[in-house]
Amino acid sequence: MSQTKSNAPWLLSAPAIALFVALLLAPMLMTAVLSFNVFDYNTGIKNAYTLDHYIAVFTDDYYYEVFWRTFWIAAVTTGICLLVGVPEAYILSRMKTPWRSIFLLIVLAPLLVSVVVRAFGWSLLLGPRGIFNQISLALDLGNIKILYTEWAVIIALVHVMLPFMIIPIWTSLQKLDPGVENAALSLAATPFATLRRVIFPQVVPGILSGSLIVFGLSASAFAIPGLLGGRRLKMVATVVYDEYLHELNWPLGATLALILLVANLVVMLSYNKILERKYQKSMGVA
Amino acid sequence: MNKNGPIALLFNGLIISFMLAPLVIVCLVAFTPGNTLTIPTTEFSLRWFAAVFDHSDFVTAFWNSLWLAIASASLSTAIAIPAGLAITRFQFKGRDALNGLFLSPLIVPHLVLGVALLRLFSLIGATGSFGWLILAHTLIVTPFVLRLIVAASSGMDSHCEDAARSLGASRGTVFWRVTLPMILPGVTGGWLLAFINSFDEVTMSIFVTSPVTVTLPVRMYMYATESVDPLMAAVSALMVALTAGVMVILDRLYGLDKVLVGEK
Numbered sequence: 001m002s003q004t005k006s007n008a009p010w011l012l013s014a015p016a017i018a019l020f021v022a023l024l025l026a027p028m029l030m031t032a033v034l035s036f037n038v039f040d041y042n043t044g045i046k047n048a049y050t051l052d053h054y055i056a057v058f059t060d061d062y063y064y065e066v067f068w069r070t071f072w073i074a075a076v077t078t079g080i081c082l083l084v085g086v087p088e089a090y091i092l093s094r095m096k097t098p099w100r101s102i103f104l105l106i107v108l109a110p111l112l113v114s115v116v117v118r119a120f121g122w123s124l125l126l127g128p129r130g131i132f133n134q135i136s137l138a139l140d141l142g143n144i145k146i147l148y149t150e151w152a153v154i155i156a157l158v159h160v161m162l163p164f165m166i167i168p169i170w171t172s173l174q175k176l177d178p179g180v181e182n183a184a185l186s187l188a189a190t191p192f193a194t195l196r197r198v199i200f201p202q203v204v205p206g207i208l209s210g211s212l213i214v215f216g217l218s219a220s221a222f223a224i225p226g227l228l229g230g231r232r233l234k235m236v237a238t239v240v241y242d243e244y245l246h247e248l249n250w251p252l253g254a255t256l257a258l259i260l261l262v263a264n265l266v267v268m269l270s271y272n273k274i275l276e277r278k279y280q281k282s283m284g285v286a
Numbered sequence: 287m288n289k290n291g292p293i294a295l296l297f298n299g300l301i302i303s304f305m306l307a308p309l310v311i312v313c314l315v316a317f318t319p320g321n322t323l324t325i326p327t328t329e330f331s332l333r334w335f336a337a338v339f340d341h342s343d344f345v346t347a348f349w350n351s352l353w354l355a356i357a358s359a360s361l362s363t364a365i366a367i368p369a370g371l372a373i374t375r376f377q378f379k380g381r382d383a384l385n386g387l388f389l390s391p392l393i394v395p396h397l398v399l400g401v402a403l404l405r406l407f408s409l410i411g412a413t414g415s416f417g418w419l420i421l422a423h424t425l426i427v428t429p430f431v432l433r434l435i436v437a438a439s440s441g442m443d444s445h446c447e448d449a450a451r452s453l454g455a456s457r458g459t460v461f462w463r464v465t466l467p468m469i470l471p472g473v474t475g476g477w478l479l480a481f482i483n484s485f486d487e488v489t490m491s492i493f494v495t496s497p498v499t500v501t502l503p504v505r506m507y508m509y510a511t512e513s514v515d516p517l518m519a520a521v522s523a524l525m526v527a528l529t530a531g532v533m534v535i536l537d538r539l540y541g542l543d544k545v546l547v548g549e550k
Contacts, residue, residue, distance in 0.1 A: 008372070008376060009372035009373075009375075009376040009378050009381070010372070010378075012368035012369060012371060012372035013368060013369040013372045013373075013384060015364075015365040015368070015369075016365040016366065016368075016369040016388060016428065017369075017384070017387075019365060019421065019424060019425060019428070020387055020388065020390075020425065020428075022421075023403065023406070023421055023422060023425045024387075024390065024391065024394075024399070024402075024425060026406065027399075027402035027403050027405055027406040028394075028398075028402050030402065030405045030406060030409065031398075031401055031402040031405050034405055084301065087294075087297060088297070088298065088301050091290055091294045091295075091297060091298050092298070094289065094290050094294075095290065101543055103298060103302060104543060104547075105542060105543065105546075106302050106305060106306065107301065107302070107305055108543075108546045108547070109533060109542075109546075110305055110306075110309065111546065112482050112486070112529050112532070112533060113309060113486070113525065113526055113529050114485075114486035114488065114503045114506075114525055114529075115486065115488060115503075116488055116503045116506045116507050116510065116522075117308075117309070117312060117506075117522040117525050117526060118308050118309070119510075120308075120312060120506075120510055120518055120519070120522055121307070121308025121309055121311050121312040121522070122308050123510075124308070124311050124312065124315060124323055124519075125307060125308060125311055127323075129322075129323060129324060131311075156308075159304065159305065159308065162301075162305070163546075167546065167547055170547060171547060216393070216395070217395075219395075220395030220396070220397050220398070220489075222396075222397055222488070222489040222492070223488050223489060223507060226507065226511070227507070227510055227511065237395075237397045237489070240397060240401065241397075241492070241493075244401060244404065244493065245493075250401075250404075250405070253401060254401055254405070257397060257398050257401045258398070260395070260397070260398070261394065261395065261398050264395070
């Protein structure tokens, strides 16, 4: 690799830069402007500017409720993915060769199936004719209603997000020296202590990046709450969709989408900061 | 290596069933002979698969999705190869920023990209244009292609290029005869990953497609919100089958674990 002052790298990436400027940076800027545009239900978007949409979002209880629901669903999803993903990645990493890659692929492969298909699958499983309700009826426990509740959304989100949690943890487990684990065990550490004091600290970076991805994707998920939340259970993404395609109030929709983007970034960055500090402490680095 | 205990294996079994359950149920229900969403027990029927092909909406949407995925995967490969080589072969000011820009569609929610592109398209009068839809999909799949190309070209021995050049090969010859063949597995892996991501994408597409350019996942989403019959299960089962097919090819060409987990 050579330090170059020539414009060769810029020429090589020029087509990609053009695409990203025209279809990412410019539209984002336009959307930011749009969120300040005045909107009238009879005449549409006007060329005047206002803070009304931001004030509406921050003062209306309805939006407050939607944002609150979105973030707690994303947080619970992240928590469940952590509780399930960390042990699963660890178990997978301890398997023998053919099984290891077979099970890893089964866990990761649903990533490649459209989220609409997976949401539909869950609506079959959680619906009144679904397996859970059948079991409950067979046990004489009566009908249980999961579909169109927060829990239907959370279960399906965990299904969609689990691979994103397992991948980074798996990657950091692969870098682990198995000798270290054996050393701890041979020095009379209990298996639990080995897990907690030797293995866990080394996979913290993987856990951290997995949680950030899962939280970010869950908070902005659209198809899952759209299909499993029903008409009443709205998350930010489905409200934005309604504003754009049913109410046609684009400026308000743009405002909601941008607040989601910023709130997401803030939550992710502060989570990153907190964990980083804790992690440095536990590793003895100030 | 220490072995997993019985509890660990049971846990693994539960997770595996959890991951497979929605896909399996969709495929089973697709074979029902009845009119409701039930698992067939005594009789199996292909009537709902036949119904899919009679439903011209789904057929049109399928072709839209297929062409869109082929075009956007190809276009993004074409721009990601030079960009990827610029990032791996040169040390220049702004390199990290450029890399960050190219990977940013992974971080910006597709919902936000969807509303942003809808605004752009409506301002320039591009709503309902298939060409602009291809560009939009190219944007979201480029990070996947770029990552594999960067991995492949930083993994290859760049002395091969130096050797070819010192033997008098022109820049073009070096690229076509040395570099490209050596990074080809990464390029094809990236293309397929881009293809499948474009084919599956729903959140951004729902904002920027028109009734004419509607894609299969968007059509399915609309259908699922309006009606409940086994037709949806049959379409879903076909999508699962198609995805499985692409996965097998991807595995043969590049190694599925490498594509999904990322480069080692």
